[in-house]
Amino acid sequence: MNVLVSGGAGYIGSHTVRELIKRNHFVVVLDNLTKWHRAAVQGAELVAGDTADRELLRGLFRKYGIEAVMHFAASSLVGESVRRPSEYYYNNVVKGLSLMDAMVEAGVRFLIFSSTAAVYGEPREVPITEAHPANPTNPYGATKLAVEGAMRWYGEAYGLRYASLRYFNAAGADPAGDIGEDHDPETHLIPLVLKTALGLLPRLEVYGTDYPTPDGTCIRDYIHVSDLAEAHVLALEALAAGAPSAVYNLGNGSGYSVLEVVRAAEEVTGRPIPVHYGPRRAGDPSVLVAGSEKIKADLGWRPRFTSLGDIIGTAWRWHLGHPGGFEK
Structure with missing residues (x-):
């Protein structure tokens, strides 16, 4: 498939790009590169830009015949989200809706969404299953949950098919040792x-x-980034084969x-x-x-x-x- 990966120059995105390429998918990375790294993107087309740019998205969908989107681009620091909720709602929710609107307009049907265990808040039971009530305790988790809700309704109205992957703590690096975790500031x-x-x-x-x-x-719960990457690709391939939209937890x-x-x-x-x-x-x-x-x-x-x-x-x-x- 021809896949657009937003935020594909980031930590989890770059490892997923590597897994997509291993499985013979064609990958276009869209990243504004404000926090991430060109050197992390290997073997894919890299476009510097933002998911808020509808004209850019239209051009990319048309030029590359994009069939699916993996959406990693987001603000993701819990403490910062508490201090700056406006930024998180804009970057995560408003830009997420912009991306989905562009997908609907272009007829791109499959979306793999990078979500988080932060949607659950303080757990009532452990381990946490997908049936656990979602009650986020910070704006970061709330914004991810808001996009999940939008995906459901976009599915009902426009036929969007999606998988939302709620991961716990991503960790580790590709065993080859050439790509890994590099945030500034580092909070993990x-x-x-x-x-x-x-x-x-x-x-x-x-x-x-x-x-x-x-x-x-x-x-x-710490989950290796390469295991996360594989789960994203499996979810995409399942959707393309006819599987229904779904929400999945990812942890060890x-x-x-x-x-x-x-x-x-x-x-x-x-x-x-x-x-x-x-x-x-x-x-x-x-x-x-x-x-x-x-x-x-x-x-x-x-x-x-x-x-x-x-x-x-x-x-x-x-x-x-x-x-x-x-x-x-």
């Missing part, structure tokens, strides 16, 4: 832990030690606290990782662990990286080879 736990191990940060900031968990720190089904991640990283790197304890961040739920049985049953997806140590190991290989991230 595993790269911050590894930057501390490399001596690029003096210490790791741990936000909150009074959560109702065994060691008082947040618990998260195992939860690890912040301090457990630190200890695992010390084992992988063989280096001490000093920590500093601070107050909670606004909008952070205590525990997020995925129930991913639905996508396994429907699409035959199975994560290949199930060990936290293995996930951290691939990230460590990337950071050792690229301590400053991608070349600017």
Whole structure:
């Protein structure tokens, strides 16, 4: 298929582009490159632009015969979303609707949407299944849920077919070691832990030690970015083969606290990782662990990286080879 990947120069997007190409899809990446990296895009057409640009979208759909869209472009920092909700509703919801309107206009029927476990809010039960009530505790999760709701109604009205993938904590790097996680600013736990191990940060900031968990720190489910990428492609191929629209959780089904991640990283790197304890961040739920049985049953997806140590190991290989991230 001919696939447009919005935000394809980002962390998860670039790994998914690689998986699409492996499976013989033709890929066009649309990215405004304000936060992401040209060097992360390999083997695909790269167009610098924004999903708010309807004329650009019309031209791309027509020029490349686009048949499907994978939509990663979004603002995605929980704490920032609490401070700047207007920016998140514009970037995530308004621009998302603009993209879907352009798809409807061009007759592009298939959409794979990058969603998040943040739509669930504070869990009532663990693991969290897709049937769990959606009650986001921050604007980031609320904006993703808003787009999911729009996709449903676009499906009813215009025949849009979609898969929304709600992932838990993406982590790791391609085993080849040439693409990985490089955010500025970096807010994700595993790269911050590894930057501390490399001596690029003096210490790791741990936000909150009074959560109702065994060691008082947040618990998260870590899913390898390459496993996420494979799930996106499986979802796309299922839609193209006639599968109905669906919502899927993506995680390993195992939860690890912040301090457990630190200890695992010390084992992988063989280096001490000093920590500093601070107050909670606004909008952070205590525990997020995925129930991913639905996508396994429907699409035959199975994560290949199930060990936290293995996930951290691939990230460590990337950071050792690229301590400053991608070349600017």
